[in-house]
Amino acid sequence: MLTVKEGEYVTFRTGSSLATIIGSLPWFRRIFIRERIQLVHGHSTFSSMAHEAMFHGWLMGIRTVFTDHSLFGFADASAILTNTLVLQYSLANVDRIICVSYTSKENTVLRGKLDPRKVFTIPNAIETKLFYPDIKQFYENPTTIIFLGRLVYRKGADLLCAVIPKVCTRYTARSMVVFKVCTQHPQVRFIIGGDGPKRLELEEMREQHRLHDRVTLIGTLPHDMVREVLVQGQIFINTSLTEAFCMSIVEAASCGLHVVSTRVGGIPEVLPAEFISLEEPVPDLLVGAISDAVRRRENSQLMNPIEKHEAVSMMYYWPSVCSNKPCLHRYANQGIGFGIIYIVVAMINMLFLAVLEFFDPSYGISMADDMPRLKSTKFSKSPAHNMPKDPECSMNHRLNCDMPFRNIAKTLPK
Structure with missing residues (x-):
């Protein structure tokens, strides 16, 4: 008790x-x-x-x-x-x-x-029975990239704001990671969960690049709803600038998502190489890692989410x-x-x-x-x-x- x-x-x-x-x-x-x-x-x-x-x-x-x-x-x-x-x-x-x-x-x-x-x-x-994949959404949903975390500097909110426009729309010198990814992959969408002082910058980025239909900000998320958001996507992005052990990438991997993360702190120790793509905290490098993950998703080369869930269940x-x-x-x-x-x-x-x-x-x-x-x-x-x-x-x-x-x-x- x-x-x-x-x-x-x-x-x-x-x-x-x-x-x-x-x-x-x-x-x-x-x-x-x-x-x-x-x-x-x-x-x-x-x-x-x-x-x-x-x-x-x-x-x-x-x-x-x-x-x-x-x-x-x-x-x-x-x-x-x-x-x-x-x-x-x-x-x-x-x-x-x-x-x-x-x-x-x-x-x-x-x-x-x-x-x-x-x-x-x-x-x-983690309690892996609470984080299990949804096969139907994994294969039928459009390519979706999930971010869950506090929108603060330490969690890489500025880096996220740089990446999204590069993924979603035409590249410009002033844009960041999301902008580049959206440019190269017009069908990719982002779901961002969490709140913090950097949320305003993300909203301004979405407004500036007119990405309202492709970038969804859902705000503060109760922990019992985390799995419901994770299973909507196929790729999870972590942009932390410092991290001893990132629980969110373990939860995402347990739900069958492929993880793209910054190579900082203890993150390289958390998941096997086939579960995660690691890059330095530089927008262009992260855009490349996300683009590679999106191509693997489009070519059906990502690991089966059930197999990934079972592997994570044995590890954590x-x-x-x-x-x-x-x-x-x-x-x-x-x-x-x-x-x-x-x-x-x-x-x-x-x-x-x-x-x-x-x-x-x-x-x-x-x-x-x-x-x-x-x-x-x-x-x-x-x-x-x-x-x-x-x-x-x-x-x-x-x-x-x-x-x-x-x-x-x-x-x-x-």
Whole structure:
């Protein structure tokens, strides 16, 4: 059973929240004790709540795991502050770190100055039974190129705006990728799902080149409708400028689409070469890759969508991915300045933890009721469902690895 707790955070722009550290300790402590938490798993470098939860969990003797999904630089001010003030200290005492690709692992190790031996690469997975092909639409619909994602600079919205006119109408020096593709292939149409600050530029491009009948902007798309949009096309385009692991191309491939993507970050690790066409993030190169995919579609040379779906089901099947999960005092080494500051913060937090134990003892906190476990869970009807279970793969952390849990009762003051 999944229990959702509402955090008492004050948010500002884009839902961000400032770190409080000590301020969040009382209610994190009650949650950890009441729910008998055995493992704290934080996600995202920019999540203050995740870093605070792992910090408090470590102080209470709970094992901690951190998963990083994104790639970041080293030179800009934001990256320097994040790497120095957050990552290097927050991850100093984390037990295990998970990255979604080998490129992401290398990036995280360098940014956080981490021991590579405690960083593991585990790809994301999808529920493939939710993303299955529609054979009728795949072969009967006109050639359709799908884009699903946030319309922001990082996701290559400017690049997309450059490509579409080149595909749809006569090439001009000022046009971009879509314009070129539409010029060379008059029957090609685009469906763009997503919203963001770059949507206005796409609407202006469509207006300027009079592509209303060939470029459809559907705006924000609920996740349960993603498959319904994907199966309308035969080609999926991803224009991200940086990406650790792109889930959208896995979902598209599971629906039988051929993927055209920029060769950035961890994307080359995600799909086999016959499933994806990779090019540098340059409009003309992407136009060439799209044109080649369109010609293969017109000549019936694209892989059968059912075969592609079955292959993706074997590669990105949750129980199979989970079977590869690893078994899930260093602040002073992070520098004389901020290292000492973090030691002081940790000591203050430990004192506050002792005060809370005195005024609100853990034995007085009522425990949450346990829910009975289901005898079996059917994740998917894919062939991978019949694979033998790894005896070391278990949702129970005690059986899954040799790392014994620290006894919370022993770490709390009497």
